[in-house]
Amino acid sequence: MLRWGSLLFHFGLLAVLAGHIAGLLVPVSVYRYLGVSDEAYHMAAVSGGLPAGVATLAGALILLYRRMTVPRIRSTSSAGDRVALVMLAIVLITGLTATTLNAVNHTDFDYRTTINPWLRGLIVFRPDPDLMRTVPIAFKIHILTTFVLYLVFPFTRLVHALSLPLGYLKRSYVVYRRRG
Numbered sequence: 001m002l003r004w005g006s007l008l009f010h011f012g013l014l015a016v017l018a019g020h021i022a023g024l025l026v027p028v029s030v031y032r033y034l035g036v037s038d039e040a041y042h043m044a045a046v047s048g049g050l051p052a053g054v055a056t057l058a059g060a061l062i063l064l065y066r067r068m069t070v071p072r073i074r075s076t077s078s079a080g081d082r083v084a085l086v087m088l089a090i091v092l093i094t095g096l097t098a099t100t101l102n103a104v105n106h107t108d109f110d111y112r113t114t115i116n117p118w119l120r121g122l123i124v125f126r127p128d129p130d131l132m133r134t135v136p137i138a139f140k141i142h143i144l145t146t147f148v149l150y151l152v153f154p155f156t157r158l159v160h161a162l163s164l165p166l167g168y169l170k171r172s173y174v175v176y177r178r179r180g
Contacts, residue, residue: 001066009059015052016095019045024119028112038110046103050096057092060085084156087149094145098138109136115143 023045031041064085067077102109118131132140153159 001062001070005059005062005066007059008055009063012052012054012056012059015048016056019049019052023049023112024116027116027120028110041112042103046099049099050103053092053096053099057089057096060088060092064089080152080156083152084149084158087145087152088158091142091145091149094138094142098136098142101138102136107136109134111135111139115139 064082067073067081067085102111114131114135118127118129121127121131
């Protein structure tokens with residue numbers, strides 16, 4: 001369970017993060033300057049984002065299941081570990097739901113003209129709340145749950161993501177056991 005859960009989660013998450021950086025932080029004008037049509041952009045976002053999100057969610061659920069059902073792992077897990085995995089699963093489910101609903105309903109909503117500039121404004125401490133008025137509720141829930149995840153992040157093992165251990169990708173799994 002650890003091997004598959006960890007691989008699906010970590011590599012899926014890298015793809016999800018890359019997609020969010022390319023999709024949320026790069027202005028629409030850059031894509032248009034490069035000759036990427038709106039249709040091509042959305043097709044690439046959905047065809048790449050949904051599988052990456054599903055892989056990440058599958059990995060998170062496998063790891064959560066392992067943490068809850070394997071006695072040795074359950075006994076060494078803190079409440080923060082469980083909260084972190086549950087929050088990650090909720091963020092992934094809300095993101096996949098928002099993306100799927102937007103793709104299936106063929107709405108005219110384009111997050112690149114609403115959420116993206118709002119997020120870039122938030123990063124430089126100048127958010128424009130008017131940009132969020134027309135955002136569908138599914139995206140708002142995803143954003144809210146992501147902010148909750150950011151709140152619990154420093155108090156959980158998720159903080160290991162900030163260490164960037166490149167050697168970790170090729171090392172053997174280490175099993176930690178409590179004595180006594």
